[in-house]
Amino acid sequence: MTNQKSAIQAQRLSKRIGDRRVLREIDLEIAEGECVALTGSNGTGKTTLLRCLSAIARPTSGKVYWFGRPAAADPAQRRLIGMVSHESRLYAHLTLRENLVFAARLFSVADPGERAEQLLKQIGLVSLADRQVGQISRGMGQRLALARALIHDPPILLLDEPFSGLDRSSRDWLARLLHERREQGRTLCFSTHDEQQTGQIADRTLTLSGGFLTGHPVVADQSMEENRHRHAA
Numbered sequence: 001m002t003n004q005k006s007a008i009q010a011q012r013l014s015k016r017i018g019d020r021r022v023l024r025e026i027d028l029e030i031a032e033g034e035c036v037a038l039t040g041s042n043g044t045g046k047t048t049l050l051r052c053l054s055a056i057a058r059p060t061s062g063k064v065y066w067f068g069r070p071a072a073a074d075p076a077q078r079r080l081i082g083m084v085s086h087e088s089r090l091y092a093h094l095t096l097r098e099n100l101v102f103a104a105r106l107f108s109v110a111d112p113g114e115r116a117e118q119l120l121k122q123i124g125l126v127s128l129a130d131r132q133v134g135q136i137s138r139g140m141g142q143r144l145a146l147a148r149a150l151i152h153d154p155p156i157l158l159l160d161e162p163f164s165g166l167d168r169s170s171r172d173w174l175a176r177l178l179h180e181r182r183e184q185g186r187t188l189c190f191s192t193h194d195e196q197q198t199g200q201i202a203d204r205t206l207t208l209s210g211g212f213l214t215g216h217p218v219v220a221d222q223s224m225e226e227n228r229h230r231h232a233a
Helices: 046-053 076-081 096-106 112-124 140-152 168-183 194-202 222-233
Strands: 006-017 020-031 037-038 063-064 081-084 156-160 187-191 206-207 214-217
Touching: 006 046, 006 187, 020 037, 020 046, 020 214, 037 046, 037 194, 046 156, 046 206, 076 081, 081 140, 096 112, 096 140, 112 140, 140 156, 140 168, 156 168, 168 187, 168 194
Parallel strands: 037 187, 037 206, 081 156, 156 187
Antiparallel strands: 006 020, 006 063, 206 214
16 A cells, blocks of 8 residues: 555544544555455444545544545535445435436536436436436435445545345445446445455455454455455355
8 A cells, every 4th residue: 555645544533422432543544546345243333434534424533634635625625525325315305317417516517417317327227217216216226326426426435334235136236336446446445244245346354343443354455356266265
């Protein structure tokens, strides 16, 4: 990582929620173009960490940087991040197309309609484009939430349990899409419980436990090809 530009950096990041200290002085660096998986049991703070890294949540102490600058220092910096969270941020009363067009306009995408159509094709939901979000399945909603996060083609993509609740074909589709983004030089960080998907996509695996972040003793620092070979064996 030392020869690569840092895309995300956290310094002594801590987060307290009520009386509970969820994150404890975490130091983290993710290089540009790297894919990192976050693992850990439920309630260990994976969602909280991703929310802090995306600047959706403010840490109790510590700093987050995107490409060497303080996170969300100005509105234009928000274009650096795409976030897929448990809260889909989709509008149930709008159609799939309307949700994407609205998001494109928020990020001042040059041609919102064209960009929306492009992503609807990419996620395989063109035939449902005029259906309201409240009328589609959870898996389809996951796809649409991902498209919304990609609408402005951000260099950093953060995903909270993106494989959760998806069937096998949808998980494979998502793994391919994330792999493509990684091959395009985008930076990815996602939380997951799925070890197989982790090995297929991630360069490193980090584990949250007791508020502390540690490298996985097997997968950490291995290349993507080495991880794939290990899981194929």
